[in-house]
Amino acid sequence: MKQMFINGEWTDALNGKTREIINPYNQEVIEVVAEGNEEDTKQAIKAAREAFDHGDWKSTTATERGEKVLHIAQLIERDKEELAKLESLDTGKTLTESREDMDDIAGVFRYFAGLADKDGGEIIDSPIPNSQSKVVREPVGVCGQITPWNYPLLQAAWKIAPALAAGNTIVMKPSEITPLTTIKVTELMEEVGFPKGVVNLVLGEGATVGNELAVSHEVDLISFTGGIDTGKKIMQNASGNVKKIALELGGKNPNIVFADADFETAVDQALNAVFFHAGQVCSAGARLLVEDSIHDEFVEALVERTKNIKLGNGFDEDTQSGPLISAEHRAKVEEYVEIGKKEGAKVLVGGARPQDPELQDGFFYLPTIMTNCTSDMRIVQEEVFGPVLTVERFKDEDEAVRLANDTIYGLAGAVFTTDIDKAERAAAQLRMGTVWINDFHPYFAQAPWGGYKQSGIGRELGKPGLEEYTETKHIFRNTKPEPIHWFK
Numbered sequence: 001m002k003q004m005f006i007n008g009e010w011t012d013a014l015n016g017k018t019r020e021i022i023n024p025y026n027q028e029v030i031e032v033v034a035e036g037n038e039e040d041t042k043q044a045i046k047a048a049r050e051a052f053d054h055g056d057w058k059s060t061t062a063t064e065r066g067e068k069v070l071h072i073a074q075l076i077e078r079d080k081e082e083l084a085k086l087e088s089l090d091t092g093k094t095l096t097e098s099r100e101d102m103d104d105i106a107g108v109f110r111y112f113a114g115l116a117d118k119d120g121g122e123i124i125d126s127p128i129p130n131s132q133s134k135v136v137r138e139p140v141g142v143c144g145q146i147t148p149w150n151y152p153l154l155q156a157a158w159k160i161a162p163a164l165a166a167g168n169t170i171v172m173k174p175s176e177i178t179p180l181t182t183i184k185v186t187e188l189m190e191e192v193g194f195p196k197g198v199v200n201l202v203l204g205e206g207a208t209v210g211n212e213l214a215v216s217h218e219v220d221l222i223s224f225t226g227g228i229d230t231g232k233k234i235m236q237n238a239s240g241n242v243k244k245i246a247l248e249l250g251g252k253n254p255n256i257v258f259a260d261a262d263f264e265t266a267v268d269q270a271l272n273a274v275f276f277h278a279g280q281v282c283s284a285g286a287r288l289l290v291e292d293s294i295h296d297e298f299v300e301a302l303v304e305r306t307k308n309i310k311l312g313n314g315f316d317e318d319t320q321s322g323p324l325i326s327a328e329h330r331a332k333v334e335e336y337v338e339i340g341k342k343e344g345a346k347v348l349v350g351g352a353r354p355q356d357p358e359l360q361d362g363f364f365y366l367p368t369i370m371t372n373c374t375s376d377m378r379i380v381q382e383e384v385f386g387p388v389l390t391v392e393r394f395k396d397e398d399e400a401v402r403l404a405n406d407t408i409y410g411l412a413g414a415v416f417t418t419d420i421d422k423a424e425r426a427a428a429q430l431r432m433g434t435v436w437i438n439d440f441h442p443y444f445a446q447a448p449w450g451g452y453k454q455s456g457i458g459r460e461l462g463k464p465g466l467e468e469y470t471e472t473k474h475i476f477r478n479t480k481p482e483p484i485h486w487f488k
């Protein structure tokens with residue numbers, strides 16, 4: 001049984017409720033955790049408020065904060081294998097993926113630890129004689145942080161590391177279905193030793209715990225990663241006290257393949273773009289745009305490779321892709337495929353659950369490719385968040401860019417071509433937070449991540465990822481104060 005962490009104490013939910021955490025590979029219960037609600041959240045917010053307003057944390061030196069954040073990285077590295085196994089049990093992703101996630105996560109803590117004491121403010125030129133002007137950054141205050149189930153600890157790390165490095169206090173709420181690694185890292189943060197109330201963890205549903213974080217007037221900033229509909233609700237709820245908001249939402253990310261691309265590389269990357277982690281990736285390349293002249297040959301090669309993708313237990317060495325996260329989520333993916341078929345798309349491979357008897361207890365769905373797609377279809381416009389690729393054709397560069405930009409989203413996209421000028425022209429015109437050229441998926445702590453359009457507000461990672469957790473203050477000093485006699 002795992003508890004919540006509020007005001008420096010491990011605690012059950014006030015009403016004693018618990019939740020079973022399920023392995024999506026076989027539906028076995030892997031852990032039981034406390035299930036908090038609004039009341040537990042209020043306690044956590046109160047603790048975070050008190051620690052920020054009256055505790056010592058805000059006035060610790062940036063170097064000390066950096067050292068603590070670095071210590072978290074070191075403990076994650078020490079316990080990497082345990083964390084990776086927990087993440088795979090909780091999400092169904094392969095152990096190889098989880099191990100890579102843990103390396104990334106430690107890297108994120110290391111990066112923000114290093115940044116913590118690198119911005120000591122700035123002296124600016126004042127246009128007023130006999131004055132000095134400086135600009136400093138200060139912590140925002142109490143930060144509510146809400147994360148999704150697909151990259152549970154990675155998305156939490158993108159929030160926890162910069163928030164603590166900048167001197168804030170936090171109330172973290174992981175997805176109710178995948179809280180295990182966030183609980184474990186909270187244990188590691190306890191081991192590092194933060195003043196009580198600086199780090200708080202509340203477990204429970206979005207409608208209760210998450211909603212309270214969004215509406216509370218005691219929270220100064222809400223950072224959310226998740227779906228667009230939830231993001232809109234949070235934005236509305238956050239307006240009560242005009243709290244700062246950072247939203248990392250979904251995507252319907254185009255992968256543009258020009259006829260002059262290296263064929264084998266583009267096929268290989270297109271597969272990885274969409275089917276990695278069973279397509280449950282915000283930046284998945286779920287919309288393939290292929291130039292007319294290579295369309296048929298490209299799709300044929302993709303279909304052949306797709307048939308060989310090995311689904312299975314994330315703990316088996318030869319498994320290439322795990323299950324979807326839940327029965328509800330698989331039902332949503334299935335519904336989208338049916339919608340696509342009704343819209344006229346043709347399923348070339350997949351489009352069903354696997355028949356393999358060993359996979360019947362898990363929430364598996366076959367990697368699916370749909371052709372005959374056009375950009376007016378829902379299957380092309382909406383985020384399926386599963387292993388479903390739609391394929392569209394284009395005639396030339398202008399049409400490729402126009403189609404790629406033709407969704408409400410703007411998270412990420414890619415261009416495959418050997419003509420670097422063409423690639424740069426396309427990259428400049430794509431309205432997305434990340435554009436990859438001849439690659440798909442790379443993200444790292446040093447580069448900002450976030451969306452244009454309805455994919456979000458603000459940036460995580462990189463220097464902007466730390467700045468999100470700061471307020472900017474201008475301090476002006478008159479060095480020769482004397483009466484000004486404006487009023488006679």
Ligand SMILES: NC(=O)c1ccc[n+]([C@@H]2O[C@H](COP(=O)([O-])OP(=O)(O)OC[C@H]3O[C@@H](n4cnc5c(N)ncnc54)[C@H](O)[C@@H]3O)[C@@H](O)[C@H]2O)c1
Nearest residue numbers: 147148149174175205206210211226227230248249250282
């Ligand atoms: N842009 C990114 O970097 C990024 C990264 C990962 C996932 N995502 C997106 O996340 C989505 C999948 O995750 P999900 O299904 O967990 O999303 P979700 O929106 O259903 O839930 C995300 C989190 O919000 C909470 N929540 C739900 N309702 C809430 C409410 N009314 N108020 C406050 N909190 C609430 C949930 O409990 C969960 O912790 C996809 O759309 C994906 O694209 C985006």
Ligand SMILES: C[N+](C)(C)CC=O
Nearest residue numbers: 150151280281282283
């Ligand atoms: C941001 N990323 C790519 C790590 C996870 C998106 O779901």
